[in-house]
Amino acid sequence: MVQxxxxxxxxxxxxxxxxxxxxxxxxxPQVETPVHVAIRESELEDLFRNVTRSTTVEVQVExxxxxxxxxxxxxxxxxTDRFLHVDFYVPEPGRKLVIPVPVKLVGTCPGVKEGGILExxxxxxxxxxxxxxxxxxFEIDISNLGLEESxxxxxxxxxxxxxxxxxxxxxxxxxxxPRAVRLEAEEEAEVAAEAAxxxxxAxxxxxxxxxxxx
Amino acid sequence: MSLLFPKRxxxxxxxxxxxxxxxxxxxxxxxxxxxxxxxAPAWITRQQIEAARTALARATHRGxxxxxxxxxxxxxxxxxxxxxxxxxxxxxxxxxxxxxxxxMFEFAGVSEREAKRIAKIVAYxxxxxxxxxxxxxxxxxx
Numbered sequence: 001m002v003q004x005x006x007x008x009x010x011x012x013x014x015x016x017x018x019x020x021x022x023x024x025x026x027x028x029p030q031v032e033t034p035v036h037v038a039i040r041e042s043e044l045e046d047l048f049r050n051v052t053r054s055t056t057v058e059v060q061v062e063x064x065x066x067x068x069x070x071x072x073x074x075x076x077x078x079x080t081d082r083f084l085h086v087d088f089y090v091p092e093p094g095r096k097l098v099i100p101v102p103v104k105l106v107g108t109c110p111g112v113k114e115g116g117i118l119e120x121x122x123x124x125x126x127x128x129x130x131x132x133x134x135x136x137x138f139e140i141d142i143s144n145l146g147l148e149e150s151x152x153x154x155x156x157x158x159x160x161x162x163x164x165x166x167x168x169x170x171x172x173x174x175x176x177x178p179r180a181v182r183l184e185a186e187e188e189a190e191v192a193a194e195a196a197x198x199x200x201x202a203x204x205x206x207x208x209x210x211x212x213x214x
Numbered sequence: 215m216s217l218l219f220p221k222r223x224x225x226x227x228x229x230x231x232x233x234x235x236x237x238x239x240x241x242x243x244x245x246x247x248x249x250x251x252x253x254a255p256a257w258i259t260r261q262q263i264e265a266a267r268t269a270l271a272r273a274t275h276r277g278x279x280x281x282x283x284x285x286x287x288x289x290x291x292x293x294x295x296x297x298x299x300x301x302x303x304x305x306x307x308x309x310x311x312x313x314x315x316x317x318m319f320e321f322a323g324v325s326e327r328e329a330k331r332i333a334k335i336v337a338y339x340x341x342x343x344x345x346x347x348x349x350x351x352x353x354x355x356x
Contacts, residue, residue, distance in 0.1 A: 048352050048353055049353035049354075050353050050354050051352055051353065051354045052352050052354040052355045053352060053355070055354060071352075074352075076350060078236070078237065078241035078242060078251075078315045079236065079241075079251075079253070079314060079315045102354070102355040104355075123355075136354060137354065137355070
C-alpha cells in the first residue's frame, strides 16, 4: 500500500523532487481523467524493493479512492539513479492486458556443476491475461536441469485467461554444454552421419557386381 | 582484436564540435548485469577502448563483455614544426564522443564484489571519472 497526495500541475516536478516527493500519474480505461499525484520518495523505494512489474499495488490517494494498479512505467535518472516519475495503470477487471511477468529461478542446477553454462533466455515472459490471473512472477525450479536440457514456455501451466505471447517451444532457461563437449558431440554426429551414408552404398555395391558388362 | 575504426566514411575529416548535455540514449545497462558509465564528457580514443576491453576480458575470465561505444570521429593533427595554413591536417586517430551518463561497456557473469573490483581496474583506462552501474531491476525481480 502506497500513500499518495494529489498534486497540482502548477507545482513544478523539480520542486516536488527537491521536497522529497516523486511525481506520478494514475490512469486506465476506467479512470476518466488521469490523476496526478506525488509520493514520498522513501515510500516508493520501500515499495520497489519488494514488487515486480506484474504485482498489483494499492495506491491510496489522500481524500480520494484506493486504486489497485500495475507499474506501467518507471523513469529513473541515469546518473543519480533517483526516481523521476512513475506511471500507475488501473486495469479493467474484465479486460485482458499484456504485461511482462518476471521469471525467478530456484534451486541449484546440476548441469552447471557438470560444467554447463546456464542461459536464462527469457527473464520476462510477455503474457496476455485477465488482471486477477496475472502472477507477480513465475517460479521455475532448475534443480533437475541437466546438461543440454531446457525448460520451455509450454512446460508452464496456461489457460484461456492467461496465455503467453511467445511460442510454446521457446526455452525459458537452458543449460549449454561447455564448448569442448559440444565439439565432441558434433564430431561424433558427423562420424555417425558418414557411416550412415556409406552403409547404403555398401548395400548397393553387390547388386552392381552381379550385372553382366558390355 | 585490433583497434576499432570505421570501414568506410562519407567524409574523411570532421569538425571538432562541443560535447553538451547528458546522454539521453545508451544510458542504461541493457545487455549485461553491470555497466561502466561515464560521469563526464570526453573523447574516448580507440586505444583507450581497446585497453578497457582487454582489462575487462581478463578480469571477467569467462564472463561476457559488450562494447557500447564506437570510435567514429576522425581526429586530425598538423605535422610538427609546420606553419599554420595549407589546409587541415591529416587524420591521426579515431575517437568516440561520450556524454555524461553513457554506458560505455557492459559485462556479465561475475558477482557484485568482483564487479566492483573490475570497475576499479577499468576506471584507470579512461581519462574521465566513471562508475559501476547495475542493471535496473525491481526488488521482487532479482
